[in-house]
Amino acid sequence: MGFLYKNFVKPILFRLDPEKAHELAVDSLSILLKTPALPRLMAGVNQLGKNSAPIRLCGIDFPNRVGLAAGFDKNAVCWPAFESLGFGHVEIGTVTFLPQPGNPKPRMFRYPEQTAILNRMGFNNDGAEAVAERLSRSLAKRSRRIPLGVNIGKSKAAPLDQAVADYEGSFKLLADYSDYVVINVSSPNTPDLRKLQEETRLRELLQALVVLNEARSKDPDRSRKPIFLKVAPDLSFEQLDSIVATLLELKLDGIIATNTTMEREGAFRDIDQTGGISGKPVDSMSTKIIAHIAKTTEGKLPIIGVGGILDPDSAKRKIDAGASLVQLYSGMIFEGPFLGKKIARILA
Ligand SMILES: Cc1cc2nc3c(=O)[nH]c(=O)nc-3n(C[C@H](O)[C@H](O)[C@H](O)COP(=O)(O)O)c2cc1C
Numbered sequence: 001m002g003f004l005y006k007n008f009v010k011p012i013l014f015r016l017d018p019e020k021a022h023e024l025a026v027d028s029l030s031i032l033l034k035t036p037a038l039p040r041l042m043a044g045v046n047q048l049g050k051n052s053a054p055i056r057l058c059g060i061d062f063p064n065r066v067g068l069a070a071g072f073d074k075n076a077v078c079w080p081a082f083e084s085l086g087f088g089h090v091e092i093g094t095v096t097f098l099p100q101p102g103n104p105k106p107r108m109f110r111y112p113e114q115t116a117i118l119n120r121m122g123f124n125n126d127g128a129e130a131v132a133e134r135l136s137r138s139l140a141k142r143s144r145r146i147p148l149g150v151n152i153g154k155s156k157a158a159p160l161d162q163a164v165a166d167y168e169g170s171f172k173l174l175a176d177y178s179d180y181v182v183i184n185v186s187s188p189n190t191p192d193l194r195k196l197q198e199e200t201r202l203r204e205l206l207q208a209l210v211v212l213n214e215a216r217s218k219d220p221d222r223s224r225k226p227i228f229l230k231v232a233p234d235l236s237f238e239q240l241d242s243i244v245a246t247l248l249e250l251k252l253d254g255i256i257a258t259n260t261t262m263e264r265e266g267a268f269r270d271i272d273q274t275g276g277i278s279g280k281p282v283d284s285m286s287t288k289i290i291a292h293i294a295k296t297t298e299g300k301l302p303i304i305g306v307g308g309i310l311d312p313d314s315a316k317r318k319i320d321a322g323a324s325l326v327q328l329y330s331g332m333i334f335e336g337p338f339l340g341k342k343i344a345r346i347l348a
Pocket of ligand 1: 328329
């Protein structure tokens with residue numbers, strides 16, 4: 001399958017503008033989902049059950065350790081296709097409370113020699129209400145066979161001092177449709193977003209969401225959802241320690257490490273493009289962050305490792321560093337849609 005992708009599909013996709021190629025992939029998967037027999041056939045071919053190595057994390061059963069990272073299916077239009085492709089979970093979003101167009105195009109760039117992607121999408125998405133409606137409709141038609149994470153971020157129009165209400169609005173609309181919720185405070189493409197990683201602001205935000213979540217557990221029709229925080233790879237260990245202390249104190253369920261980097265190393269020193277870099281350049285940075293969190297918490301805080309997973313070895317390094325699950329996005333652009341299945345099988 002990887003051979004087919006690399007020799008026939010990738011050359012065509014790589015001739016297109018990266019965002020156009022992404023839209024084509026999302027549209028193709030959405031069409032695939034409308035032909036009911038095909039996803040089932042694909043799921044059979046990928047033998048999710050047969051090759052699975054189930055793992056329970058935060059009360060959720062994952063059929064394998066490899067998930068699709070946030071950013072690919074921002075609007076929840078094609079996520080069930082990833083089960084057919086052999087992924088063990090999918091994270092949709094980032095969804096913001098208000099619909100927003102994101103930054104001006106072009107805003108996504110490929111760097112094949114560095115096996116890297118640079119993006120400054122800026123949370124382009126349909127908004128929490130529309131995404132909640134879409135999830136409600138698609139979940140009425142099919143049950144979740146792999147866990148679904150919903151990643152929420154701050155609307156660009158919401159000033160930093162109204163960020164809490166903005167996240168609360170998205171949480172209230174979307175938590176019902178998720179198996180876990182991710183609080184994204186680490187995208188480099190929304191002005192001031194990363195300031196929410198600072199201790200006082202972070203505590204205020206997470207405390208408010210924990211209170212909302214506890215209220216869910218008292219509602220007979222709802223349940224408490226595991227909450228993860230997604231962090232940047234550009235944090236110092238000191239900043240990371242303060243974040244981890246807050247997560248432990250507020251009893252958050254886990255951490256996703258990491259988002260894209262603002263660091264400009266090697267060839268990127270001379271590339272004048274704003275945005276976050278993913279793929280190979282972020283691999284060792286995120287693995288170091290994972291190892292540090294695992295060491296300082298003595299493995300007490302569940303970690304989902306993401307950043308530069310391009311093959312089974314890079315995934316294994318993250319698991320060895322302390323991640324329970326891994327996710328990928330850029331690797332799929334370079335290696336094809338079956339990368340998740342390939343890694344899951346080898347990890348199993
Ligand atoms: C084009 C693109 C868009 C992304 N959008 C989001 C997003 O909306 N929310 C988010 O939390 N992460 C987003 N990410 C970051 C990925 O989820 C992931 O954390 C990062 O790319 C590192 O993993 P990778 O090297 O496997 O791509 C995006 C990444 C890319 C390449």
